[in-house]
Amino acid sequence: MEFRKKGLPISEAKQIDMVGYLSAIGFEPDKVRGVDYWYRSPLRTENTPSFKINRTLNRWYDHGIGKGGNLVDFGILFFECTVAELLKKLDDGFSFQAPVVGLPKINGEKENWISIIGDYMLSSPALLNYLGQRRIPTDIAGIYCRDIRYEMGGRKYFGIGFRNDLGGWEIRSPYFKGSSSPKAPTTFKNSSEEVMVFEGFMDFLSFISLHKNIPFKSYDYIVLNSISFFEKQRIFLESHERVRLYLDNDKAGKNCTAYALSLDNKYTDDSTLYKYHKDLNDFLASFGRPPDML
Structure with missing residues (x-):
């Protein structure tokens, strides 16, 4: 078939999980009812979700326009392209990037x-x-x-x-x-007596978003990018009068926080702000979610 020469086989494209694919291009469901995932339509502007994916059938239907189908049917409407163009882009993995399933872990090979x-x-x-x-x-x-x-x-x-x-x-x-290599923390040094500590950059961006009225240079910041860098950063951290920890609410984050608090009273645990969430970004992202999505 021509499609097999120029792009992803159409049979494979139709098998791509639509819920995962919509997530890959930036759309998350507003609500989930059994196997039905409801979205505010990616194909038009609306306030009430009327775009449904049946995950068992892996098919969609937009009640607002009375159309539905498989991923290929969706893709040519969403990207305003031909079937061949969609399959080529899906195979290239760029602009219409498909969800990646089973990516190998980065292990040095x-x-x-x-x-x-x-x-x-x-x-x-x-x-x-x-x-x-x-x-x-x-x-x-x-x-x-x-x-x-x-x-x-x-x-x-x-x-x-x-x-x-x-x-x-x-x-x-x-x-x-x-x-990508090399792996290392990210620091922002403003000659402050206080330093804010985050595991990942989404939490750092969340802090800045939540405190956008506070001048950035009010604090120093460090994004560890891996909890394993904490010990190596202690000299920098403990050069401050106060070290405020915004680590994740998982086992690794909690263990690191407990360890830090045992080292010096200059460490404080600020994760209480988001104690019912997995991390600071999850706390921020929960704002505005419907009650059944919290």
Whole structure:
């Protein structure tokens, strides 16, 4: 078939999980009822969700326009393209990037390395939609993040990039969490007596979003980018009069917080702000969710 030569086989495209695919391009369900996932239509502007995906059938239906079908039917409407163009883009893994299932972990093998192709101003609609889902204002994200284009395993991808102190990148998208070498924390030094400590950059951006009326230079900041860097950063942290911890509410984060509190009374646990959430960004993202989504 021509499609098999020029793009993803149409039979494979139809098998892509639609809930995962919509998440990849920046759309999350407003509510879930059994196997039915309800969205505010990606195909038009609306306030009340009327776009449904039946996950068992892996098919969608937009009640507002009276149309439905499989992922291919959706893609040609959403991207205003031909079937061949959609299949080619799905296979290329770029602009119409499909959800990546079973990506190999970065373990040092050359074929699994992340190679950065370029970084650009944040402008991708999919990435901006993802930031919106996480309740991160675009103007704040634009100061600290870039639109990263990278290659892994011979395929090209894109994501939100956050640079560390050694020039490596933390990369996030709706379907991928990873980093390029070298791995390191990211610090912002403003000669403050207080330092704010975060595990990941989404939590850092959440803090800035929640405190946007406070001058940025009021504090020093460190994004560990991995909890494993905490011990190596103690000299920097303990050079401050106060170290405020905004670590995750999982086992690793709680253990690190407990360890830090046992070291010195200059450490404080500020995770009480989001004690019912997994991390600070989850707390921020919960604002405005319908009650049944909390």
